[in-house]
Amino acid sequence: MSTVWLIPALPLAGALLNIFFGKLIGRRAHWVAVPAVACAFLASCVAFARVWHGGSFTSSLFTWIVAGDFEASVIAYVDPLTGVMLLVVTGVGALIHLYSAGYMHDDAGYARYFAYLNLFVFSMVMLVLAGDFLVLYVFWEAVGLCSYLLIGFWYTRPAAAQAGKKAFIVNRVGDFGFGLGIMWLWTAVGALDYPTVFKSVATLAPPTATGIALLLFMGACGKSAQLPLHTWLPDAMEGPTPVSALIHAATMVTAGVYMVARSHALFERSGTALEVVAWVGVATAVFAATIGLVQTDIKRVLAYSTVSQLGYMFAAVGVGAYAAGIFHLVTHAFFKALLFLGAGSVIHGTGGEQDLRRMGGLSSRMVTTTITTTVGGLGLAGVPGLAGFFSKDEILAAVYHANRAMWALLLLGAFCTAFYTGRMLFLAFYSGPRMSKEAAHHVHESPPVMTLPLWILALLTVVTGVALGAPSDAGTRFARFLAGVFPIHEAPHGGSVAFMLMVLSVVVVAAGITLAWFMYMSTPVRPEAIGRPRTLVHAFLLNAWYVDRLYDAAIVRPLLALSGYLARAFDLGLIDGIVNGLGRAVVGWAAALRRVQTGYVVNYALTMLAGVVLFLAFLLSR
Amino acid sequence: MTHAAFLVIAALAVASALGLVLRRNAIHGALFLVVNLGSVAALYLTLGAEFLAAVQVIVYAGAIMVLFVFAIMVLIPGKEETGLDPRRGWRLLALPVGALLALQLLLVVRAGVGPVAPAAAVPGGVEAVARLLFTRYLLPFELTSVLLLAAMVGVLLLARRRV
């Protein structure tokens, strides 16, 4: 008896309990939600143990409809990749659930919050477990739904409602392509389950494979906030901070990377598609990193950083270094969740302050938060020894062998990353306090229920890299573990080139942090100067390359105008005419047929009698 | 039993049935129905079903028809179905369709009820019927009592003046 079904079932049960008995459970909602995810984590460990030595297995989770030889059922497909994803989702998920119990404890929608969060974990686990593209698609949409619900969790705030709507619409664009791709795949291959699909992609014509792969990648761009569909993620920071940590940093947004890695056979068949993935990743990585340089909202810094890091993952996947991409996914999940939770702790401790300009000097008041967040920041920046260093280095090395231009751009991105991370840490924790006396007086460290997850994530940030990511001639330990899923990347490992690359990236990181030190530490910070556009470039970055405004001018407004025009010209005339004409025909029939029902018994009896005669005539004629 | 007797009784049955349908007066119709039931009872006798013939006269022609006549007397003193019939056309349509039905049924009878060599005479006495009724047909028999009880409760519910 497989226990795989427990992994989704537990969070689902928790969600249902909190949805239906939320009023009854009230403030004790976390007693349902946290154990549910924690136990799902244990069940994930069991599943993980089964694929420890490679190999894969399937497990039928749920049989919906069986009719003859037709069977609609949900089959879980577990291989090492699934195992890793499961551990990340449920593990980080459990920590963030625990953290939420502290962070959200005053909120009016406590039970609703945990219900959504559990529902998200359920959907995400199912997305990872899915054994075919249809189930993948269903839960792809489901995690999106949970994400909108949680972005708009404080739906009374206009900004939150607006952000939820934006996330919905932008994702719709991507999902449209994704759905189309799956349909095309189905017509091309005739099946949707992973083993069959990946076995038969070899028979696809490369153009077909390119088309399908690019459509699928469109969905990935939406979900993982890659250019040009990245605009929703920074706005998504309107949701509660633990949600940002779990959904918009550690798990859901990485679904795109997971999907591309999972379907690598298809992308490889195309070649072109893989190249597109790499370039989009590189472009996004640099683009988002430059925007991160100037943000003043601590969560927006992290949001752009997430977009940028996701770009790194896509770059890795795009050059065929799948294991490196997934490894970065894992380490990123740890340190970015840590950073968000740290930011949340700061926000919690300062009574809702998110603006870096009004922080500073928190290191003395919030020791734990400072230490752990700094570890997370250094991990993100790529300081040697920490997880981010190993995973990013792995990516840089792989990209170096594939394409020098990409490598140079990513190196630039690494510099930016180091800079904005240093800037954020210095501004928040180490520079002199800039908040009002009153506000400063209230600053306090978060309760243990929130700091415990911080410690654990910090520990993971420290050890994961060394334990799993140390490079060797046969690839990292992590890559060897995934060897059954992805062939070990061909690029040469070790040697002087690798050593040189490593040194170079360390230098770049050091330069970034040092620059940040000079700008925000060595001289007193002038908050009024930060966040004010001084130069054109600065203004350009502050406005996130004007992408939102560009979309507004180039797409949203013309579309509104067009639809308005079309509504006037066509809908009322042509389309309405056709639809209404059809409808009117049916309604006309309905109106005529109902007149048959005269209400007089004689007509009813006569109809019955006519029916009898017709029945008998028919039967006698046979 | 001769054919002549059958034909006479059958003619009586058909005539009385037509009388029921064609006469305007409901009381007359009820009396025609009594005649019809009586002639069918006579046919039961010719078929060897003495018990049924007796029940037909006692229960049907006796009890049930008395109920009918009583209801007619109470509800319509004398006149009924006078006045113009706006749906006369529909009503008259029943005649051809009904004739068609009769035709179909008669066709089937001609084709389907061939002369079968009569088996041993069917016992039609009280004993034979009772024997079956209390052995094989015990369940339907008991069911009949429930049916009558339900009907009684229903009638009470409708007829009671209270509420």
Place this chain on the structure above:
Amino acid sequence: MTPLAMPPVAIGPLAPVLIVLGAAGLVLLLDLLPRPVGRELIATVALAGLVGALLATLARWGKPGRAFQDMLVLDDFALFANVVICYAAALVVMLSIDYLGRNGPETGEYYALVLFSTGGMMLLAAAGDLIVLFLALELMSLSLYVLAGLFKRELAASEASMKYFILGAFATSFLLYGIALIYGATGTTNLDRIAAAAAGRAHDPLLVIGLGLLLVGFGFKISSVPFHMWAPDVYQGAPTSVTALIATGSKAAALAALIRVLVTALRGSQPDWAVLLWVVAAITMTVGNVVAIAQSNLKRLLAYSSIAHVGYMLIGVVAGGSAGPGAVLFYLLTYAFTTAGAFGVLTLCERAQAEAVEVGDYAGLARRHPVLAAALGLFLLSLVGIPPLAGFVGKFYLFAAAVRAGYLWLAVIGVVNSALAAYYYLRVVVFMYMREPEGAGARLVPSFAGGLALAIALIGIVLLGVIPAPFADLAQAAVAPLLR
């Protein structure tokens, strides 16, 4: 004179029915007590009887249950139908408590008649002999005729009762004549012996015409075209709780009996009845759906909708084999949950001094009573057949059975009809969620039992929609005894 050998009286297979009828007797006795007892107590007794019968039915699952010399065949097929019937009747009783208190006479006879009628339905589904079938049908129908006219001060109710009675008796006479002809052809009224006698004589005109007349009688009870015309008027005029019983219980029982007769006794005539029912199914669902579009009275709309659903179910009967009847059984279960729930919502709503039955009364209901509106919305969506609600799965099994039996076009007609049906169901949803009421609109009358009934129905449609497989398997297994 030989002594009369009384047959062994097998209480076991009769137990579910006996419990229901016993409860009816108990209700009558309670009603006769000199000091009037509360209607809640009477309703509770009735409910207890139905739940007891449900449990007794479930307890007999898998046990062969022929009794009274094959007069009663309580096999798994009958048991499944009985579960549907008991469930529907129990819901009706729960919905009746406060509905009746508000609108009509507080009387124990109502519950007694509901129980009598339920007993008739259960026997109908388990009848192994055409005589028992006829008696059970009459027990069910006579009680329903009276119940339809329960509000005897209202013109609509008395009209409904009268139409139902006259047309019902008319149809039953055809059924009886059909039984007589089948008896004439085979010399027996026992279903199994009819099958044996009819073997190889499928073209005996007596048998064929008998079959036709049987279909007329059943067609009336399940309200298939052209014997459906009573249904909208009766559904509209009868008390809503009674309408729910007519729409679910009586339909389930009649369909179960129809399937049993067709599949066991008249299996040899399948080519005949399958083609006939093909046409009837297609016309029935189309007429039901098209005319429903023009309705503004919700009870009437649901009446036409229920006609359409009978059309869908006849698809399963036509498909035959083991898949077809199994799909019908499963559909009956989902249909009972959904329809009883939808009518249940109507019993809980009222407007000033009247029942709220017009679509317009439900405008803006979502704002006034979001939970109630959501419940009605879900029932309607299930009737449309939106996954993952029960209605979708039910339709899926029916259409799949048709396709596999080679009736592709019938399945296509069914699918087109389901699309058509979305129009009028969703119109109600649109009214509830997007329109403002003119005047006060319907308001909720709180009722604990009614709310509980709705909750059960809701859980039912979601459960059957999400994990249909075990129930569908049971339905498939239940058909097996018929196909021996």
Place this chain on the structure above:
Amino acid sequence: MVAESWYVALSAVLFSIGVVGVVVRRNPLVMFMSIELMLNAANLAFVAFGRRAGNADGQIAVFFVMAVAAAEVAVGLAIIVTVFRLRRRLSVDDLSLMRW
């Protein structure tokens, strides 16, 4: 002995007359009596077929039909009386409150 087919033919004719009666008459009492006529015709067929089949099952069926008819008459007359109390007229054509 008169062949059963004659009896069945007679029953078919009576049945059809009853059917016509239900449709052509407006008075529910007469319609109801026509239905009794139909049941009666069925009974005649049962007895005739019973003799042909050589068993008494047909006669038993008639017995049950009579019981059912009695119950039906009781209920039917009660319903008719209820309608009459409300309307003071007795024609099924008055019953067209609900239609379309």
